[in-house]
Amino acid sequence: MASQERSMPFIKNLASSDRKIRTSALASLHTFLSSRQISSSLTTLDILKLWKGLFFALWMCDRAVPQQTLCAELADLINVLPRHAVIPWLRGFWATMAREWTSIDVLRMEKFLLLVRRVVASGFKWMKKSDEGKKKKSGKETVWDMQRVDNIIDLLSEWPFALEDEARVEQGTEKEELVPQTIPVGLRLHVLDIWVDEAEKVGLLEADDVEASKILQRLIDQVDALEQATTRPAVRIRSKDSLEDERLPGNRKSAAEEDQATTGGGDGGDWDGFED
Template sequence: LAAIESLKKFLQRPKKFPSLEAQKLWKGLFYSMWFSDKPRPQQRLAADLGELFLIIPNQNYKVFCASFWFVICKEWSSIDHHRLDKFLLLVRRVLFNQIKKLKQEEWNQDLVQQFLATLREIPLSGSQKIPNGIPFHLIDIYGDELERLLFEGIHEEEGDEEDEELAKIQEEKKQAIEEAPLKELLKPFEELRKTALFKPLREKIRDDLLKDPRLIEWNAVESSETTEAKSESKSEAKADNSDDEWEGFD
């Protein structure tokens, strides 16, 4: 705990953080997780490391994000199956807090674009240097972490609630969805679905993320029915235009 508090004070300094220094720091933090043996300390450490993104100054946000992804992608192939679960948890906690920082800053457009650029440049680049386990894991957790973040603080207790209370909860959820740039946050995945050389990766993005019923409900992605309807509409319009063209005398 003392080490984490000291690290937070260091990271909060309003001073430019060089990329190489940030990578060295994340390499050290990677190995702090590596040598953490028991489940509860691992869970605490993953949460603490993820929350570092909440206190980083905005000017250092991109380099701190990029350094994490650089190190985790570089070291991923060295992780044995005994250690895999705790690093999957670390990625989950980091992703959540990287996006939570954006919400904390009221979806600042510059920060949003920095986050998306980092995803495009490293874990979702489609590069053969990136282990497939990383984008596959991101696809698995992205919808869950967005949902957890969007509705964080909106208390929905089990049991019978008054209609008025239910309406209030639904209104809070609707507002949270409207405030978040969900379509923007999904663009790196949509782009990778079109460009990835690895077919199972393209299919996983399509089937496990872009067809997620929650994302469709939030209007973050279009349902397959809507996409097909648009395609049919375009085809019909093209046919109508073709019928209207004068092709000369027979």
């Protein structure tokens, strides 16, 4: 693959602890991916090979700050891609994570957990319109791009929230070796742990945003469907736990309930012990 061969020198440099080398490599990667001619010609196999290179760039990246920076930079790559190339690119990410997840040792797992969190967050942010200045007649900004919302939710249902453990593999092609046969339980559990956090950060839990509430409900329905369909006890338990998050609609305590919990309920008086 010609495109991958051209990209590999700067992909390897992304793992450098030297900030100048890493910055230069990132700029080269941005230029490479932002070219409409190149991004339009990338096949599924090209994207999978590129993500394999990016995965091992993070694998080789040492020290906390460079690792955190690289995770953020890789997650933000969707912002330099043409719109039509974002979902194929993210699909390649999820396939790569699913393929490599069980090979990640305990010493490296933390940085890949962070990468997944950053990519989930970037996907949620990408659901917003690029021009948030347009307003409804009510005066509120219309910030959600529903086509992008559909794309991201469909992608989550295809990978971490998929109802079946089997991944979608095209048999008899070169891609087969780069697409996992199953979706690892650990990857599912991590996304179930973080999705409410990242939904809150992007504004999906805002009660006065009707569109956000509808999007949030679609995500809740996905997790609920996963809880009902999965045959994995750990996934079922973690799905239920995430649905019971007190920040989600229906789980939020009223002011009176919070006050009662704070004061301990009852008559609020001191306990003088048992009467004789």
